Amino acid sequence: MATRAARDLPTEEFILPGSRSCAACGLMLTYRHALKALDPGKTLVAVPASCMTVLHGVYPITPVKVTCINTPFAATAASASGLVAGLKAIKREDYTVVAFAGDGGTYDIGIQALSGALERGTNFMYVCYDNEGYMNTGTQRSSASPAAAVTSTTPILAKAQHKKDMIRIVEAHRIPYIATASPSFPLDLFDKVKTAKDIRGSRYLEVLAPCPPGWGFPNKDLIKMGKLTVECGIHVLYEIREGRLRLTSRSLVLAEKGRKKTIADYVKGQTRFKKISKDQIDALQQWTDQRWEEFLQRHNRG
Amino acid sequence: MADVRIITANEAAALAAKLCKVQVVAAYPITPQTPVTEDLAAMIESGELKSEYLTVESEHSAMASVVAASQVGARVFTATSANGLLYMHEMLHWAAGSRVPVVTACVNRGVGAPWTILNDQQDSIAQRDTGWIQLYCRNSQEVLDTIIQAYRIAEQVLIPVMVCYDGFILSHTSYPVEVPPQDDVDRYLPPLDGNLGIIGGGYMNVNPLILSEPRLDPNSDLRPGYMDIRYRLHEDLRKALDAIGQADKEFEAIFGRGWGGLIWEYGMVDAEHVLVSMGSLASECTLAADELRSQGLRAGVIAVRAYRPFPDAALSRALRKAKTVTVFEKDVSYGYLGALATDLRSALFDAGLTPKVCSFVAGLGGRDVRPEQLTRTAADAILKQPALGWIDLKGIA
Numbered sequence: 091m092a093t094r095a096a097r098d099l100p101t102e103e104f105i106l107p108g109s110r111s112c113a114a115c116g117l118m119l120t121y122r123h124a125l126k127a128l129d130p131g132k133t134l135v136a137v138p139a140s141c142m143t144v145l146h147g148v149y150p151i152t153p154v155k156v157t158c159i160n161t162p163f164a165a166t167a168a169s170a171s172g173l174v175a176g177l178k179a180i181k182r183e184d185y186t187v188v189a190f191a192g193d194g195g196t197y198d199i200g201i202q203a204l205s206g207a208l209e210r211g212t213n214f215m216y217v218c219y220d221n222e223g224y225m226n227t228g229t230q231r232s233s234a235s236p237a238a239a240v241t242s243t244t245p246i247l248a249k250a251q252h253k254k255d256m257i258r259i260v261e262a263h264r265i266p267y268i269a270t271a272s273p274s275f276p277l278d279l280f281d282k283v284k285t286a287k288d289i290r291g292s293r294y295l296e297v298l299a300p301c302p303p304g305w306g307f308p309n310k311d312l313i314k315m316g317k318l319t320v321e322c323g324i325h326v327l328y329e330i331r332e333g334r335l336r337l338t339s340r341s342l343v344l345a346e347k348g349r350k351k352t353i354a355d356y357v358k359g360q361t362r363f364k365k366i367s368k369d370q371i372d373a374l375q376q377w378t379d380q381r382w383e384e385f386l387q388r389h390n391r392g
Numbered sequence: 393m394a395d396v397r398i399i400t401a402n403e404a405a406a407l408a409a410k411l412c413k414v415q416v417v418a419a420y421p422i423t424p425q426t427p428v429t430e431d432l433a434a435m436i437e438s439g440e441l442k443s444e445y446l447t448v449e450s451e452h453s454a455m456a457s458v459v460a461a462s463q464v465g466a467r468v469f470t471a472t473s474a475n476g477l478l479y480m481h482e483m484l485h486w487a488a489g490s491r492v493p494v495v496t497a498c499v500n501r502g503v504g505a506p507w508t509i510l511n512d513q514q515d516s517i518a519q520r521d522t523g524w525i526q527l528y529c530r531n532s533q534e535v536l537d538t539i540i541q542a543y544r545i546a547e548q549v550l551i552p553v554m555v556c557y558d559g560f561i562l563s564h565t566s567y568p569v570e571v572p573p574q575d576d577v578d579r580y581l582p583p584l585d586g587n588l589g590i591i592g593g594g595y596m597n598v599n600p601l602i603l604s605e606p607r608l609d610p611n612s613d614l615r616p617g618y619m620d621i622r623y624r625l626h627e628d629l630r631k632a633l634d635a636i637g638q639a640d641k642e643f644e645a646i647f648g649r650g651w652g653g654l655i656w657e658y659g660m661v662d663a664e665h666v667l668v669s670m671g672s673l674a675s676e677c678t679l680a681a682d683e684l685r686s687q688g689l690r691a692g693v694i695a696v697r698a699y700r701p702f703p704d705a706a707l708s709r710a711l712r713k714a715k716t717v718t719v720f721e722k723d724v725s726y727g728y729l730g731a732l733a734t735d736l737r738s739a740l741f742d743a744g745l746t747p748k749v750c751s752f753v754a755g756l757g758g759r760d761v762r763p764e765q766l767t768r769t770a771a772d773a774i775l776k777q778p779a780l781g782w783i784d785l786k787g788i789a
Contacts, residue, residue, distance in 0.1 A: 134590070136460070143601055150609040152597040157590055159463060160599040161456060162482050168453030172418065172460030172468075175444035179415035179466040182591055203456070206449030 093277040100126045108153040111145040114309035116299030116316065117219045118145060119273035121154075121190065124217065127283035130156040133186045134177075136170040138195040139163045141226045142219070164199045166191045167207035170214045186215065186287055193220040193234035197256050208263035208292045215286050215293040218256070221301040229304045229362075236324070237377070238370040239362045248365050252377050257296060261330060265292040269329035269338075272298055274316025278327055278339035285329070298325040306361025315359070320344075322351040323382045324374075328389070335388040345386055353378055395571045401532040401562035404569050405471065405497045405555070406431035408539035410441045411577040412495075414469040415584075416461035418446035418454040422476040423509045424559035425499040429471060451476040455483035455496075462492035463598065464591055467543065467584045470494070473559060474501035474515045481519065484552075488523030488625060490599060493546035493584070494553075495539060500671065500722070501559040502757040510758020511559040512722035513671060517699075517731045523625050525553040525632055526700045528670040532557075532567045534651050540572075541639045543581050548639075549632045551625070558672045558722075560758070572647050580646050629701045636698050654703035656695040657710060659685070663692025665716040665774045666747075668707075670696045670732060673720055673754070673761060680766035689774055702735050708743035716774045718750045720766060720783075729780065748773070753782040 093099065104125035111118040121142075125133075135158045137143060146158050161169035170189040177185050191200055196218040204216060223241050224230035231241040233254040240248045260268055267289045271279040279297065286293040300315040302308065307315055319325035320340045327341040337345050353375040357363035366374075399407070405428045409417070417436065419429040435441040444461070448454045451472050458468035472480060477498055487494050498516045502508040516526060525545060529535045535557045542553040557563065590596055605617045616624070637653035644650030658678050660666070665684065667677040674695030684691035694710055696703065711717060717740070719733040728734060733751030740749065750773035755761040765784055773779045 130595075134464075146597050146600055148607070149597070149600045149602040150607060150615040152595070152600065154597070155595050157594075157596045158598065158600070159460060159590070160597070161460070162486055164452060165456035165483065165486075168448060168450075168456035169460040171446055171448070171453070172416065172457030172462075173464060175416045175418070175446055175457065176461030176464035176466040176468075177591075179444050179461065180464060180591070182464070185591070202449060203453045206453055209449070210447065 093281050096276065099123070099276070099280055102126070104130045104155040106153040106155065108147070108151070109145050110147055111141065112303055114302045114312040115141070115145070116221060116273050116301055116312060117141055119276070119312070120219055120279065120297045120299050121145065123273065123276045123279050124283045125156060127280045128186060128188065128287055132184055133157070133188055134159060134173050136161055136166055136173060136187065136189040138166040138191050138200060140192045140195055141221070142190050142192070144226060163195055165203055166195055166200050167203040167212070167216060170216070171207045171210065171212045174212055174214050189214060189216045191216070191218060192225070193218060193222060194224045194232045197233045197254050201259070205263065208260065208265055208294070211291050213290055213292070215295065217295045217297065219297050219299045221299045221304055222253070223301070223304050225301045225304040237374055238366040240365055241362070260294045263292070264333070265294060266290070267293040267329070267331055270296050270298070270325065270327055272316045272320055272325060272327065274313045275320065275327060275339045282329060304362070307359050311359065318351060318356055321349065322353055322356040322378065323349050324353065324356060324378050326382065326385050328385060334392060335385065337385065337389045345389060349382070395573070396568050397571055398566045399532065399569050400427065400564055400566050401535045401557050402427040402499065402564065403431060404532045404536035405539055406435070407571055408536045409469040410435055411572065411574060412467065412540055412543050412581055413583070414443050415466040416444045416446070416458060416468045417470065418448050418457040418468070419470050420448055420451045420454050420472070420476060422451070422473045424501055424563045425471045425473040425476070425497070427563070428497060428499070432469070451479040452483055455480040455487060458494050459483060459487045459490055459492055462494050463490065465584065468494055471497035471499065473499045474503050477515045477519060478503060481522070484519055484522040484524060487552045491550040491625070492552060493543070493550055495542045495546055496552065496554050497539065498554050498556045499559045499563045500556055508757035511561055512756045512758070513556065514723045514756070516554060516556045517723035519554070520700060520731060523551070523629060524700065525551055525629070525636070525698070527553065527555050527636070527698055528696065529555065529557040529562070530656070530672055530675045530695055532562055532569045533649070535562065536569055536571070537643060537647065537649060537651065540577055540581060541643050544639045545632065545635050547584055549628055549635050551629055551632055556671065561672045576646050580643060633698070633701050633703060652695070652697055654698045654706045655710060656697055657692065659692040660694065660710060662690055664690045664714060665718070665770065666692050666694055666711060666714045667718050667720060667766070667770055668694045668696065668732065668736060669720045670699060671722070673722060676761065676763055677720060677766055679763040680770055683763070683767040684770060687771065689771065691770070696732060699732070702739065704739035704742065707736060707739050708745060711740065711747065712745060714747045716748045716750065718752065718770045718773045720752050720754050722755045724753045748778050750779045752779070754784065759784060
């Protein structure tokens with residue numbers, strides 16, 4: 091049953107005041123709703139060096155009521171595999187292992203360990219919080235950064251390549267559950283984490299987490315920006331179970347009623363796109379439309 | 393009747409892990425370690441050993457996963473060699489910093505480039521400063537026994553242990569090895585109660601970001617800073633010298649075999665000229681020592697079994713009457729001497745001992761080291777000027 095209203099979400103908070111994440115952090119909001127869908131007392135979270143490390147606080151204080159195992163950058167999915175194996179060995183399979191890594195830790199340095207863990211069918215959930223760059227180290231380019239974005243390592247010419255299609259790589263592992271989500275659609279996010287929690291095998295969730303300092307938009311616009319990513323179609327909400335893709339939430343509505351927002355609407359409120367040309371906007375629009383069509387076709391195929 | 397089998401050191405290592413009832417194995421194949429992982433896979437698939445087996449996609453992931461499994465309280469094992477060990481390097485630091493009792497076999501092999509699959513000890517020596525305990529074995533029996541001891545040590549001091557043995561020379565060569573009864577191993581090594589508090593109560597942020605200075609926790613207790621925690625590891629590693637010696641003594645009491653604890657001595661009662669080495673080369677040095685004695689030189693041998701923590705006091709004690717100390721080692725700290733010779737000189741200097749210390753690099757990349765060469769080189773070192781160098785170089789102008 092889909093959660094219909096925010097008042098139906100659990101009221102208990104697992105992230106207490108005092109988190110070290112930036113104001114209006116898309117990851118923080120994602121994590122807040124994800125923890126509500128998990129059972130934090132019976133969850134081990136594996137976290138690479140990332141914004142998530144910072145969010146979890148500086149020794150000996152943490153604002154998060156969940157056990158977090160910090161791991162080196164490339165090792166997230168391997169550490170999670172070890173936790174799963176260790177829990178099985180000590181007969182504590184009542185715990186859920188959830189990896190939380192950013193796009194750098196997933197698309198780039200962590201992809202090998204992730205692929206290994208997925209190929210082995212590791213019984214865990216992997217959440218990629220994609221903020222489209224190395225935000226923790228100061229907005230360097232990652233393979234998840236969008237084309238035409240200025241980053242601190244593409245400072246003059248902006249990024250020339252489109253974002254890597256990570257989910258297709260994940261899907262090639264034929265795992266039982268894949269979903270995308272957005273912190274601006276918390277009910278959808280909550281339901282997907284809850285669904286994933288109860289599935290055995292490898293589950294992969296990708297959340298596009300807007301980052302005010304990295305993308306260059308005001309803190310107050312976090313929710314608006316997250317909604318815009320979905321409404322313009324650059325981020326599509328769906329889930330894939332046993333190979334079948336189903337659009338969800340606002341993306342499902344857009345599939346029925348049509349998209350009205352454009353890439354031009356999307357890029358104008360973000361300073362990272364300050365150098366984007368008309369041609370680049372067109373190219374990004376075309377890239378977005380093509381992906382959207384693919385998702386639509388798969389959705390309609392059922 | 394004793395269960396003696398003609399097996400390789402790799403088979404002995406796998407058997408040792410099985411006798412220790414490891415619960416999680418993660419490994420990635422690399423020559424010459426592969427038979428260890430194959431044997432363990434067969435034991436686990438056949439149900440002979442109840443353990444999880446992670447066929448990971450890299451050595452980095454192998455070490456990452458055994459560290460994590462150890463953090464939730466499982467007894468874990470992995471093995472690797474050469475570039476595989478180098479690929480683990482980041483995780484070796486992480487394992488020691490996490491204070492987990494991981495045990496790893498390192499089947500010593502030279503590192504590329506250029507590629508070699510044959511033996512030297514550059515791989516493990518390059519991991520000297522990761523905070524691990526490193527034990528070097530001279531033969532296959534010692535490999536089996538030392539892995540059992542390694543769990544005892546690691547679980548006592550909460551520092552990971554690397555058991556090193558020479559690729560091919562030991563790993564692929566069959567010798568008689570006595571396999572101890574399971575009951576005796578169980579008596580020596582009780583089941584691990586190693587849950588570090590992660591499971592079953594409270595919330596923890598394990599290995600978080602830490603400041604340089606101490607900081608108050610929510611109960612207003614002052615907690616250490618980064619440097620203080622690193623010092624604790626260093627201090628505990630120094631104290632592990634006792635634990636290593638003790639583990640060997642207690643092993644001997646149950647199994648009737650000991651390996652000298654920190655260092656193994658041969659002919660040292662009246663030795664004036666001492667050959668010092670590690671691993672199988674130390675055993676070979678005994679042939680040279682015998683030959684030197686037949687030439688009228690009172691020679692002895694020391695095998696450094698524990699290289700980290702470094703047994704400086706034990707070595708200084710054993711070498712207090714030495715006139716010549718000749719170190720033969722299968723590694724080099726490029727730009728200076730062999731690593732063992734460097735450490736040994738430092739220990740002797742601190743102890744106020746001034747024997748002639750000679751340093752020889754030998755047998756890199758599988759080059760055969762012959763006893764006659766050891767004898768000749770040691771005799772020259774004893775009778776002529778202090779000597780440094782690489783022995784048996786060929787084909788270079």
